[in-house]
Amino acid sequence: MTAIDYTQKIPNNVDLSSDKRLQRALEHWQPAYQQWWHEMGPTDFETNEIYLRTAVSVDSDGWAHFGHVKMPDYRWGIFLEPQQQGRVVPFGDHLGQPVWQEVPGEFRTELRRLIVTQADTEPASVEQQRLLGHTAPSLYDLRNLFQVNVEEGRHLWAMVYLLHRYFGKDGRTEAEELLERRSGNADHPRILGTFNEPITTWLDFFMFTMFTDRDGKFQLLAFAESGFDPLARTCRFMLTEEAHHMFVGQTGVGRVIQRTCEVMNEFPDADPAEHGAIPLPLIQKYVNFWVASSTDLYGSEISSNAANYFAAGLKGRAYEEKKYSEHTALGESFMVERPENGSLTRSEVPLRNALNEVLRSDYLEDNQKGVDYWNRICEKANLSFRFSLPHRRFNRKIGIYTGLYFDLEGAPISREEFERRQHQWLPTPEDRAYVTSLMKPVFEPGKIAGWIAAPSKGVNGQPFEFDYVRL
Ligand code: BYC
Numbered sequence: 187m188t189a190i191d192y193t194q195k196i197p198n199n200v201d202l203s204s205d206k207r208l209q210r211a212l213e214h215w216q217p218a219y220q221q222w223w224h225e226m227g228p229t230d231f232e233t234n235e236i237y238l239r240t241a242v243s244v245d246s247d248g249w250a251h252f253g254h255v256k257m258p259d260y261r262w263g264i265f266l267e268p269q270q271q272g273r274v275v276p277f278g279d280h281l282g283q284p285v286w287q288e289v290p291g292e293f294r295t296e297l298r299r300l301i302v303t304q305a306d307t308e309p310a311s312v313e314q315q316r317l318l319g320h321t322a323p324s325l326y327d328l329r330n331l332f333q334v335n336v337e338e339g340r341h342l343w344a345m346v347y348l349l350h351r352y353f354g355k356d357g358r359t360e361a362e363e364l365l366e367r368r369s370g371n372a373d374h375p376r377i378l379g380t381f382n383e384p385i386t387t388w389l390d391f392f393m394f395t396m397f398t399d400r401d402g403k404f405q406l407l408a409f410a411e412s413g414f415d416p417l418a419r420t421c422r423f424m425l426t427e428e429a430h431h432m433f434v435g436q437t438g439v440g441r442v443i444q445r446t447c448e449v450m451n452e453f454p455d456a457d458p459a460e461h462g463a464i465p466l467p468l469i470q471k472y473v474n475f476w477v478a479s480s481t482d483l484y485g486s487e488i489s490s491n492a493a494n495y496f497a498a499g500l501k502g503r504a505y506e507e508k509k510y511s512e513h514t515a516l517g518e519s520f521m522v523e524r525p526e527n528g529s530l531t532r533s534e535v536p537l538r539n540a541l542n543e544v545l546r547s548d549y550l551e552d553n554q555k556g557v558d559y560w561n562r563i564c565e566k567a568n569l570s571f572r573f574s575l576p577h578r579r580f581n582r583k584i585g586i587y588t589g590l591y592f593d594l595e596g597a598p599i600s601r602e603e604f605e606r607r608q609h610q611w612l613p614t615p616e617d618r619a620y621v622t623s624l625m626k627p628v629f630e631p632g633k634i635a636g637w638i639a640a641p642s643k644g645v646n647g648q649p650f651e652f653d654y655v656r657l
Pocket residue numbers: 300301303304307308311338377378379380398399400401402403405406482483484485486487488489490491492501542584585
């Protein structure tokens with residue numbers, strides 16, 4: 187039952203045609219989605235053929251099918267992982283009870299809110315990235331951007347399916363609103379902060395796919411454990427797509443670093459910017475900005491929402507079943523450093539209330555692996571510069587550190603000191619202007635912009651020179 191039916195208007199493996207009402211409702215939403223894609227998706231590349239991968243089944247070996255398609259013809263569909271017989275709620279107050287195939291009435295509001303918040307990020311990211319195609323450093327990168335975009339569009343489909351199928355009229359209203367909010371719009375913004383930040387350059391794009399898509403990974407891992415089985419199954423499949431987005435980010439930043447290292451070794455006495463590369467300390471500032479913003483996406487350190495979601499069995503910890511032996515999270519605590527009268531006090535928080543912080547910690551640990559990968563590039567080039575992650579308290583806008591000031595190591599500082607030193611830590615308007623000045627499209631097969639190295643291999647065994655996008 188994992189094969190995907192492509193004869194339908196909406197490709198799916200959920201036997202959509204057996205539920206005519208639902209099918210009609212989704213077929214009614216489909217043109218609104220396509221209109222949104224036309225208005226808010228990638229600009230001006232609608233008639234070009236792009237070498238994209240599409241799911242043909244959800245089996246581990248069969249789901250990635252590659253071929254040239256025009257983006258508006260992409261077959262966005264609904265793909266859930268197969269149901270596991272006898273699955274039980276793996277955590278919380280309902281531990282060990284059979285998972286829910288319908289929404290439990292008492293958790294309806296919370297569940298809807300979680301699904302809407304997840305859903306909202308997907309079209310938001312497409313909106314944030316819509317102009318980047320015009321300045322792609324190569325056809326390979328252009329194709330990767332569009333691959334990420336169509337898959338984020340599909341993630342919206344995944345969530346809208348849940349809203350339509352399980353939440354009746356409220357769900358349909360939410361699905362409409364998902365096409366109405368706009369990233370960065372003052373009156374109708376997207377829900378979470380990072381998804382209203384502009385992504386104006388490819389350096390921002392690579393940082394976003396490295397650090398913000400990785401929030402996607404961890405939030406999806408938490409949902410993959412959910413006792414609401416359809417949510418768990420859809421998120422498991424989304425995770426397979428997510429891996430590529432983070433690959434684009436990690437290797438994208440890595441290639442920028444690689445190029446700068448090459449220039450530094452060729453011209454040891456010059457500023458790499460004189461030779462069209464991005465200085466390593468400037469790249470570090472972009473890291474600081476996007477990590478801090480993405481760190482906010484886990485919500486407050488101490489959260490009764492998080493405790494309730496866990497108790498209800500809706501949202502678990504990442505790798506709940508694999509990693510933990512105790513699944514109620516009761517009677518345990520978690521150490522949080524709370525700001526108090528200008529200093530930090532270590533205090534024990536009941537574990538359930540600290541679950542946002544638990545997920546954030548897993549996330550930051552995963553980020554570090556990517557940073558280590560970048561540092562190996564510097565090391566191989568015999569350069570002493572090393573990248574690092576800003577402390578989790580740095581430049582936060584959500585949670586207990588909001589409104590306070592910390593340096594990159596997390597030490598409390600005054601507002602004056604922060605203002606005096608922030609140009610060393612975060613991209614300045616001049617930094618942004620410089621990076622923007624490098625953003626010139628390179629659309630010839632096999633060619634690459636001067637500020638980034640070519641990838642070590644192409645997509646799906648194709649060479650770098652392949653016509654990934656037919657212009
Ligand atoms: N910006 O108890 P609190 C992805 C709000 S990324 C603005 O602290 P809670 C993707 C919060 O909503 C994955 N507002 O937090 C990546 C609440 O507001 P209300 C996205 C924020 O609820 C790249 C209030 O502050 N998925 O897939 O424990 C490309 C206090 O809430 C922010 C999810 O987020 C913020 N950063 O946790 C494409 C999963 N943070 O309700 C896609 C679903 C918090 O009082 N969401 N607030 O008005 C959740 O699990 C939770 O809503 C959060 C917040 C973890 C986000």
